[in-house]
Amino acid sequence: MPLADGETPEGPRPAPGPASGTTRAPDSGRPPGSGPCDGPRRGRPRSEGVERAVFDAVVELLESGVPLGDVSIERIARTAGVGKATIYRRWSGKEDLLVELVRSIEPPDPELPGTSVRDDLVMLLEFMRRRGLAKRTSALLRNMFAQMQAHPRLWDQYHRTVIEPRRRRGIEVLERGVATGEVRADLDLELVNDLFTGPLLLRTVLMPDADLSPDFPARVADTILAGVRPRP
Amino acid sequence: MPLADGETPEGPRPAPGPASGTTRAPDSGRPPGSGPCDGPRRGRPRSEGVERAVFDAVVELLESGVPLGDVSIERIARTAGVGKATIYRRWSGKEDLLVELVRSIEPPDPELPGTSVRDDLVMLLEFMRRRGLAKRTSALLRNMFAQMQAHPRLWDQYHRTVIEPRRRRGIEVLERGVATGEVRADLDLELVNDLFTGPLLLRTVLMPDADLSPDFPARVADTILAGVRPRP
Amino acid sequence: MPLADGETPEGPRPAPGPASGTTRAPDSGRPPGSGPCDGPRRGRPRSEGVERAVFDAVVELLESGVPLGDVSIERIARTAGVGKATIYRRWSGKEDLLVELVRSIEPPDPELPGTSVRDDLVMLLEFMRRRGLAKRTSALLRNMFAQMQAHPRLWDQYHRTVIEPRRRRGIEVLERGVATGEVRADLDLELVNDLFTGPLLLRTVLMPDADLSPDFPARVADTILAGVRPRP
Amino acid sequence: MPLADGETPEGPRPAPGPASGTTRAPDSGRPPGSGPCDGPRRGRPRSEGVERAVFDAVVELLESGVPLGDVSIERIARTAGVGKATIYRRWSGKEDLLVELVRSIEPPDPELPGTSVRDDLVMLLEFMRRRGLAKRTSALLRNMFAQMQAHPRLWDQYHRTVIEPRRRRGIEVLERGVATGEVRADLDLELVNDLFTGPLLLRTVLMPDADLSPDFPARVADTILAGVRPRP
């Protein structure tokens, strides 16, 4: 989501759709009590096209201006040309579906230059900035973000798998900075990390039209590193 | 949301929305609380008790653990002992109602000590922290925030009346700091203001369980004022 | 209603609107417990224009094709430019209003020639036929008739004041016929009266588009008087 | 209503309505009870139990004294334990539902003795008399009748499928009577048929409490056959 750092969608991402293959673990739809799962499944196998069709339908709806609250399962099924039961067989509901959609869109983490703490932080912030600006995903993600606030279970899951790892990366960068002497050793690094990422979240979430010019990451990083009080 | 202010809307923001005015169409009646209009209103005046009953019902439902998505107009009306039409006569829908509810709950702005920039900033942050923690308003506000993201008109209104004034106050504090020499004169104060408020927003919105201990405002302020890089 | 014999609406009826004056007895609106009713009423007297405006509004609505089921009190009040409470002050509800409207439209009974039973019966039937055909009142009355079936109290009242008196007249004609030898003395005259009026009701109510040519009354009367079986 | 037949619709009636066909728009599904259409219907078939449950609920409500005006779709659904949408899926509204209900209750036509015109006519009238008296159907049908008056489309349909066939039978009996010499050959048989059925309609519809004793059909038939004027 907007605050998590990511990659520009116009950048190296090969395919904007769902990733190849059906790499899904939490298949809650299989009727419990069936036999061992390693054997070759009997009956008609699940169509590979369904996930793609469903995700495409959701993205198409959201991009065409439909508010996320109006994106009902019924409508997704109609748009995708898919039966409702087929959707419920794979996901437990709209929220579950959306989480997976978001995860599938999430770009891979950026490579850091490692030249200095300052450069690494700017790079992380720049990725977040590009994520927040990305044309198509921006509104979508903001909507999702809003939606998920109301669904704690899914929010937790997203937090665990997306937000927290990136937070870790920022802290690791700072820890390296402490080791090299670039960062004061007497600071709570979790708090410092929030100092860097908070402003970007604020402008992305609360002020979608605000200034997010390319030099924003550098200005934030430099100001925090140097401090606001005049130096003697 | 309430605990963060942002950027000035007259600043670099190109267009604050389709129409900056108060385009509140569905509420054709007088907004309750305003003075007497010119013409003497005809017909039975609206009961003063309805707003109270409705707001109380919503708060009661949310406090009793009902998720905001399940707080339907129907249920509000039932709980408040009020007709649905009476609700729709005053508000255009659930979101509109919630915006007004939040506004009615909004506490008055804090008095600033004025002893120093640092003290004033800590006070502002402390005020925001308490707002985010307040028992009843916390979950409510977080949900509200989510809801409003999808409704630009309401969001604009809330931004104008709640967020923007507070943002102004922060910037004024910083300007005074520049005048007294407590703050570097070469900084973009809007950005600096976001540095202070961003972290609090981040922890409140993204990490509801995170550390929001009483010393958080002071730690944020001191770290940003002093800077992260070691001083020579 | 359509089966009750009456007068042609294009005939001697002087004014199609409500009769002059406010000759209303069943005024249920007066608050019980007030003083003696002969004394001059205090307060503002009821406007004479209200009954007229309300009746006109109802007729206007029905004539403009609005089904009677859609003629709500609300709509009547709106159309008449009258307050709802003003209507309820005079009538207990829609049914009550409609009964009075119908009564006010009901034309006076016809004069009978008295030359013979056959001529009198034809005259009665002819009045019924014209009533059923009357351009504006026809659909209106059919609607009312339908409506009243579902409201026993009002139906009873209408029956007592409109239907039954006319039924009496038919029987009186037949009794005179028995006295003059024009009618068999061994017959149940109530049943005979129904033989004459039934066919007209049938064609008016069940078959609005059916044959109601001017000679219908004569054909009915002559056939029943002569009998269907061939005379020896 | 059911106890009266009327005139042939192909006769002098100029236009039976806007469209003589079966313009039943809202019921897009197969009318239950018809044979298999060409294409094998897809999706879950409509439950057979729903019609029964709904009809039973309506009859139960009416029998327990609920006025038909208070029999709302909402209440029917509640009583039948059925969703509102399920009702609207089959019928376009209350009237449509009631028409089908009445049709389903309609008893089969009587066998005629064929011994004489007089006996056949008495039998037809007796059948109608019993229909009008039947415990459960009586009030229901009277109300139905009232409802349908205001809905031409439904009335047409009922007329076509219920009233008209019965009317035909009566005229056939009379035609046979002309052939056997039991009936005068110079009469308009449609009118004669109305002479017989009209009185029964009159007493059933206009005078629910009137005399409908078992000998009523015979008295009507005999009086009309013999004529009211004394025979020389």
Added chain:
DNA sequence: TAATAATCGAGACGGTACGTCGCGTCTTCTG
């Protein structure tokens, strides 16, 4: 002349029903 009292238009009020839509489950037929 002023007070009193009932009327007027207007419209808010707590309800009930409307007809539609989406929910998540189910039941059919086709591949």
Added chain:
DNA sequence: CAGAAGACGCGACGTACCGTCTCGATTATTA
């Protein structure tokens, strides 16, 4: 057996009227 189709019970949606009530304004009679 998967999948499209769609019926099912349920419940919320936003609207329309119901009949009652409360307003300010109007219009008579009574003091």
